[in-house]
Amino acid sequence: MGYRFSDLTAACQDDWRAYVEHDFVRALGAGTLEPGAFRHYLQQDYLFLVHFARAYALAAYKSQDLAELRQAFDGLKTILDVELDLHIGFCRDWGIDEADLAALPEARATLAYTRYVLDAGSRGDLLDLRVALSPCLVGYGEIAGWLAEQPFTVRGEANPFEAWIAMYESEDFQAAMRAERAWLDARLAEVTPARFARLAGIFRDATRLEIDFWQMGLDRAD
Ligand SMILES: Cc1ncc(CN)c(N)n1
Numbered sequence: 001m002g003y004r005f006s007d008l009t010a011a012c013q014d015d016w017r018a019y020v021e022h023d024f025v026r027a028l029g030a031g032t033l034e035p036g037a038f039r040h041y042l043q044q045d046y047l048f049l050v051h052f053a054r055a056y057a058l059a060a061y062k063s064q065d066l067a068e069l070r071q072a073f074d075g076l077k078t079i080l081d082v083e084l085d086l087h088i089g090f091c092r093d094w095g096i097d098e099a100d101l102a103a104l105p106e107a108r109a110t111l112a113y114t115r116y117v118l119d120a121g122s123r124g125d126l127l128d129l130r131v132a133l134s135p136c137l138v139g140y141g142e143i144a145g146w147l148a149e150q151p152f153t154v155r156g157e158a159n160p161f162e163a164w165i166a167m168y169e170s171e172d173f174q175a176a177m178r179a180e181r182a183w184l185d186a187r188l189a190e191v192t193p194a195r196f197a198r199l200a201g202i203f204r205d206a207t208r209l210e211i212d213f214w215q216m217g218l219d220r221a222d
Pocket residue numbers: 045048049083135136137140210213
């Protein structure tokens with residue numbers, strides 16, 4: 001049949017758009033997000049990224065060859081050395097101390113999303129795991145591109161969330177997203193319709209959990 005990554009988003013088009021174009025994202029782009037909502041999101045996203053780093057370590061364990069092992073290692077390194085480092089810097093700028101981050105209670109949306117991905121990866125193979133991870137990596141890359149095209153998006157110092165947008169727009173992040181899409185395109189090209197249907201279910205679940213994560217930030221839910 002020859003599936004591609006775009007078939008996963010097409011299979012849950014409404015959920016995918018609801019995730020990429022969520023009110024939280026729009027408010028980030030317009031620079032109008034409540035500071036308290038962003039702070040809550042940043043705190044929970046720190047916990048999220050720690051568990052996602054664990055998921056990349058699981059991807060290393062599930063790898064079948066050296067190329068896959070290197071990709072998992074690169075993913076883990078990008079989360080630890082790029083995203084988490086920048087994230088801890090954002091938290092500092094927004095008055096959140098690194099020592100406080102480690103002691104944070106996990107919100108239900110964080111718990112549900114991170115454990116879902118780890119469970120999908122533990123039960124399945126590397127493709128199941130990387131499909132579960134893809135709304136995170138590919139989604140934020142797409143969100144940065146979508147925001148850049150919107151007339152309401154405010155850029156530069158006038159937007160308090162400029163650094164956040166710039167991080168996901170950066171060449172490092174966009175290159176990681178393109179590499180992940182290429183790997184998924186190659187793997188999905190080989191799957192049967194029945195296998196694709198199962199993968200599309202994992203992708204839809206993870207996309208919905210991303211929507212819940214944005215909503216948790218907006219509502220400052222615990
Ligand atoms: C919830 C969530 N999803 C995705 C990303 C981008 N790695 C993130 N930082 N946080």
